[in-house]
Amino acid sequence: MARIDRIAEPWGSRTPYGPGETWPTRVDSYLADGLTEEQIDRWVQSASILHSNGDGLDIAVKDDRIVGVRGRAVDRVNHGRLGPKDLFGWQANNSADRLTRPLIRRDGELVGTDWDTAMDAVVGTVKRLLEEQGPSAIAFYTTGQLFIEDYYTLGLIAHGGIGTNHVDGNTRLCTATAAAALKESFACDGQPGSYTDVDHADVIALYGHNVAETQSVLWTRILDRLAGPNPPKLLCVDPRLTPVARAATVHLAPRPGTNVMLMNALLHEIVRNGWYDRDYVDAHAVGFDALKTQVEKYPPEVAAEVCDVPADQIRAAARLVGTAERLLSTVLQGFYQSHQATAAAVQVNNVHILRGMLGKPGCGLLQMNGQPTAENTRECGADGDLPGFRNWNNDAHIKDLARVWNLEQIQIPHYAPPTHAMQIFRYAEEGSIRFLWIIGTNPLVSLPELRRIRSILGQERLFVVVQDIFATETTEFADVVLPAATWGEKTGTFTNADRTVHLSEKAVEPPGEARPDMDIFLEFARRLGLEDKDGAPLVKWSDPEGAFEGWKECSRGRPCDYTGITYDKLRGGSGIQWPCSEDNPDGTERLYADGAFWADPDHCEEYGRDMVTGAPVAAVEYRAMNPDGKAILKAAEYLPPIELPSEEYPLLLTTGRTLYHFHTRTKTGRAPQLQAAAPEVWVEMAPTDAADRGLGEGDLLEISTPRGRVEARLRISGIRPGVVFLPFHYGYWDAADSGTGRAANELTITAWDPVSKQPLFKTAAAAVRRLARADGVSTPAPTTTASAPVTGSLPPTRGGHDAEAGELLPAGGQA
Amino acid sequence: MKLDMAIEELHRSENELHGVLLGMSDRHEVDHEVFHVTRTMARWSELHVAELAEAGREFGLELDPRAAGPALWLEKLQQKTSELTGRRSAPGLLLLADLRHLYREAGGTALDWELLAQGAQVAKKKQLLDFAERCHPQTLRVSKWAEAKLKESSPQILAS
Numbered sequence: 004m005a006r007i008d009r010i011a012e013p014w015g016s017r018t019p020y021g022p023g024e025t026w027p028t029r030v031d032s033y034l035a036d037g038l039t040e041e042q043i044d045r046w047v048q049s050a051s052i053l054h055s056n057g058d059g060l061d062i063a064v065k066d067d068r069i070v071g072v073r074g075r076a077v078d079r080v081n082h083g084r085l086g087p088k089d090l091f092g093w094q095a096n097n098s099a100d101r102l103t104r105p106l107i108r109r110d111g112e113l114v115g116t117d118w119d120t121a122m123d124a125v126v127g128t129v130k131r132l133l134e135e136q137g138p139s140a141i142a143f144y145t146t147g148q149l150f151i152e153d154y155y156t157l158g159l160i161a162h163g164g165i166g167t168n169h170v171d172g173n174t175r176l177c178t179a180t181a182a183a184a185l186k187e188s189f190a191c192d193g194q195p196g197s198y199t200d201v202d203h204a205d206v207i208a209l210y211g212h213n214v215a216e217t218q219s220v221l222w223t224r225i226l227d228r229l230a231g232p233n234p235p236k237l238l239c240v241d242p243r244l245t246p247v248a249r250a251a252t253v254h255l256a257p258r259p260g261t262n263v264m265l266m267n268a269l270l271h272e273i274v275r276n277g278w279y280d281r282d283y284v285d286a287h288a289v290g291f292d293a294l295k296t297q298v299e300k301y302p303p304e305v306a307a308e309v310c311d312v313p314a315d316q317i318r319a320a321a322r323l324v325g326t327a328e329r330l331l332s333t334v335l336q337g338f339y340q341s342h343q344a345t346a347a348a349v350q351v352n353n354v355h356i357l358r359g360m361l362g363k364p365g366c367g368l369l370q371m372n373g374q375p376t377a378e379n380t381r382e383c384g385a386d387g388d389l390p391g392f393r394n395w396n397n398d399a400h401i402k403d404l405a406r407v408w409n410l411e412q413i414q415i416p417h418y419a420p421p422t423h424a425m426q427i428f429r430y431a432e433e434g435s436i437r438f439l440w441i442i443g444t445n446p447l448v449s450l451p452e453l454r455r456i457r458s459i460l461g462q463e464r465l466f467v468v469v470q471d472i473f474a475t476e477t478t479e480f481a482d483v484v485l486p487a488a489t490w491g492e493k494t495g496t497f498t499n500a501d502r503t504v505h506l507s508e509k510a511v512e513p514p515g516e517a518r519p520d521m522d523i524f525l526e527f528a529r530r531l532g533l534e535d536k537d538g539a540p541l542v543k544w545s546d547p548e549g550a551f552e553g554w555k556e557c558s559r560g561r562p563c564d565y566t567g568i569t570y571d572k573l574r575g576g577s578g579i580q581w582p583c584s585e586d587n588p589d590g591t592e593r594l595y596a597d598g599a600f601w602a603d604p605d606h607c608e609e610y611g612r613d614m615v616t617g618a619p620v621a622a623v624e625y626r627a628m629n630p631d632g633k634a635i636l637k638a639a640e641y642l643p644p645i646e647l648p649s650e651e652y653p654l655l656l657t658t659g660r661t662l663y664h665f666h667t668r669t670k671t672g673r674a675p676q677l678q679a680a681a682p683e684v685w686v687e688m689a690p691t692d693a694a695d696r697g698l699g700e701g702d703l704l705e706i707s708t709p710r711g712r713v714e715a716r717l718r719i720s721g722i723r724p725g726v727v728f729l730p731f732h733y734g735y736w737d738a739a740d741s742g743t744g745r746a747a748n749e750l751t752i753t754a755w756d757p758v759s760k761q762p763l764f765k766t767a768a769a770a771v772r773r774l775a776r777a778d779g780v781s782t783p784a785p786t787t788t789a790s791a792p793v794t795g796s797l798p799p800t801r802g803g804h805d806a807e808a809g810e811l812l813p814a815g816g817q818a
Numbered sequence: 819m820k821l822d823m824a825i826e827e828l829h830r831s832e833n834e835l836h837g838v839l840l841g842m843s844d845r846h847e848v849d850h851e852v853f854h855v856t857r858t859m860a861r862w863s864e865l866h867v868a869e870l871a872e873a874g875r876e877f878g879l880e881l882d883p884r885a886a887g888p889a890l891w892l893e894k895l896q897q898k899t900s901e902l903t904g905r906r907s908a909p910g911l912l913l914l915a916d917l918r919h920l921y922r923e924a925g926g927t928a929l930d931w932e933l934l935a936q937g938a939q940v941a942k943k944k945q946l947l948d949f950a951e952r953c954h955p956q957t958l959r960v961s962k963w964a965e966a967k968l969k970e971s972s973p974q975i976l977a978s
Binding site for chain 1: 848849850851854855857858859861904909910959960962963965966967969970973974975977978
């Protein structure tokens with residue numbers, strides 16, 4: 004077994020393979036304290052919880068403590084591999100500063116208390132508000148990191164029991180546009196493609212998706228294809244010089260906020276050159292004429308001007324995707340968190356519908372997720388959707404849900420789409436939401452325009468409950484803090500971005516009095532006395548497996564059918580892709596084979612929305628437009644971004660992530676190897692922009708927008724001119740001073756895509772000025788990733804001995 | 819032939835719609851989606867007004883190609899008022915009233931486009947017909963948005 008510094012080499016060693024071959028196995032592992040595998044007491048099956056890739060892994064336990072992880076060779080997702088966050092992130096579980104008992108606010112201070120007192124305060128407030136105002140006063144803001152069992156229980160309690168329409172997650176920030184784009188094109192959520200499409204593709208197009216850092220093991224798979232015979236060509240659309248961009252055949256770095264313009268130009272070329280499958284479109288799609296008319300207005304020359312990308316590069320990109328034989332496309336935050344998010348992501352779907360490239364090996368479409376269990380919030384009704392991809396606008400679906408839950412139909416709110424997160428905070432701002440339960444997320448670092456969020460959560464009249472595993476910037480604003488168990492301390496299932504369902508078993512006891520999220524919800528329902536229409540307890544289960552069985556019934560016959568999966572079936576082997584039922588007991592690799600969609604007006608999850616205003620399409624309109632349930636080619640006009648650079652704010656700010664951290668670093672900041680790799684916020688600028696302003700690598704800058712200011716050291720990187728980049732991971736829980744100049748979201752704007760309601764993190768006008776020269780201080784940005792320096796020679800990012808992880812290659816494999 | 823009257827009337831109603839949208843945007847600055855989407859839709863009216871002025875020339879009309887909007891001072895005043903009352907729920911009722919008004923304005927303007935399209939058809943003015951058929955759906959989208967937003971916003975406003 005080789006030992007590799009996986010901070011210095013995040014993707015490990017190559018195991019090259021060719022098209023159509025099976026990706027070779029490579030088993031990665033990391034054990035703390037110099038332990039060897041022989042010394043481990045037991046291995047407990049799980050999967051990764053620090054990104055959306057869903058890498059199967061086993062948790063090493065010794066003396067009832069988690070001491071390491073090892074990739075699962077049998078798992079279809081990772082074939083044994085693990086990324087740096089998988090290898091090192093688990094250490095946060097063992098942190099000494101975990102929340103171990105409930106806290107309650109007394110005389111302005113949070114003090115320790117017992118569960119009884121804490122839950123009394125929560126339930127008492129809810130009961131009072133239900134009497135005073137009704138369900139409209141109650142809201143839940145959840146996460147993308149709980150398990151199916153937690154979400155489904157919460158969805159039932161909130162939508163069915165309390166009857167509030169206000170349930171959404173921080174998945175609104177990461178995955179809302181993926182769901183929205185799929186609903187627009189296929190009238191239903193559900194990831195069409197599969198990770199195995201990497202094994203077959205001859206062209207892989209990545210739109211705003213820095214897969215090397217967001218899903219490092221999937222990038223490892225692509226790197227292994229690139230190192231093998233007949234490698235795929237890559238198209239990369241990204242304003243930064245990411246590892247993907249460096250490997251790409253064509254790299255387009257458009258001006259932020261112009262994605263729809265660029266996509267329309269690509270479609271213009273595809274249509275003009277006849278690179279589409281007319282028979283497929285005739286048989287399986289509606290809307291071709293409108294799309295053709297729309298994209299005619301966007302020749303490459305027009306897009307070149309607006310996007311600031313050479314027209315011949317746009318043509319080269321169009322030729323790549325237009326002439327590919329097996330095209331795999333992936334989309335992420337560069338589109339989802341930018342201007343006209345859904346409209347842009349939908350145009351990627353259009354490429355695949357036009358080319359008839361769906362449901363076949365290599366012809367994959369992956370609208371990615373950001374978080375490990377974001378997919379489940381969408382399925383289980385914890386993120387602004389109803390469970391089982393049911394249509395809020397279809398009475399028959401509500402009736403069916405009421406049957407599953409044994410409730411009267413009117414109890415389940417369906418007068419409007421479930422309230423999205425940004426609107427929940429707006430209602431809290433104007434005072435009509437008076438109870439907000441925040442679960443496993445840290446809005447005081449992750450939501451846009453933090454000054455505003457602080458002022459909302461700081462209101463006396465709003466009762467805030469925070470359920471988490473650490474004290475965070477957000478718990479500071481809580482009236483009650485509930486300590487939760489996390490991954491490895493509770494059992495449950497979750498689903499990755501290519502519909503692979505994994506079981507994650509409990510390995511150790513949670514610390515102190517911390518409790519699994521589902522247990523907290525069950526206690527809440529019991530104390531609230533929630534009942535079904537026959538007076539029996541509303542929630543019928545008391546353990547995770549019971550919740551899973553309940554969820555399976557809710558999913559029966561729906562696109563996300565789990566009825567063929569059991570805990571036992573998930574034990575020992577690989578994860579399984581839904582839909583999985585009696586008819587397809589081994590799961591389903593790809594959706595939409597042979598042009599069969601879930602778009603029938605009676606079955607579909609949504610009738611779609613206006614691509615500019617976001618107004619929902621009425622049932623009768625949808626029936627007229629798509630009576631036979633075909634795929635929908637939806638055209639979109641380009642609109643200029645809502646905040647343009649000015650004399651005062653001449654640059655465009657974009658925010659993002661780095662390979663070594665997850666979200667607000669509550670976990671990764673407590674894993675020494677990850678924290679050391681990217682210890683502090685930095686800002687990136689292009690060499691020309693820095694030179695124009697006389698700025699140098701390492702200078703301390705102030706970055707400002709009309710909303711606030713941040714201080715960060717400058718990294719001169721390969722980002723396109725006119726744009727500055729800030730990572731959004733850094734907040735205040737471990738800041739050196741008590742100011743508010745560290746979080747990127749001090750600067751972002753409160754605005755969102757009217758279709759998906761995903762906030763804009765990628766387009767804001769900003770200014771920079773120097774506060775101090777570098778004077779020998781270096782910028783704390785990784786050199787291994789998109790933040791790699793392009794000037795001078797800087798010491799490379801290394802993890803050293805502590806970051807050496809095991810790597811077991813197959814016999815004959817290269818190292 | 820009264821096509822000139824139809825164009826003149828449409829020019830007036832698109833101007834009005836433009837003002838209604840921008841006024842509404844300013845009054846609801848703290849309701850971020852209302853603020854931004856109404857501004858986006860106001861841009862449609864702005865373009866319609868400019869094109870109507872151009873189309874009117876053939877019929878001897880001299881129409882202002884620039885859409886009228888609220889005066890800058892009024893805009894700022896309304897935005898400030900919105901910020902100062904952003905913590906109260908009474909503006910919710912104002913939003914419902916504004917959406918109802920917008921729905922009617924946009925509906926009226928859409929009918930005016932319908933009229934122009936009918937007139938262009940009978941007069942066999944192909945270019946004018948294409949123009950009307952291009953703009954009419956955008957105006958309809960404004961009234962659909964007003965209806966949808968009202969449907970979405972009213973439960974919370976009425977329940978609290």
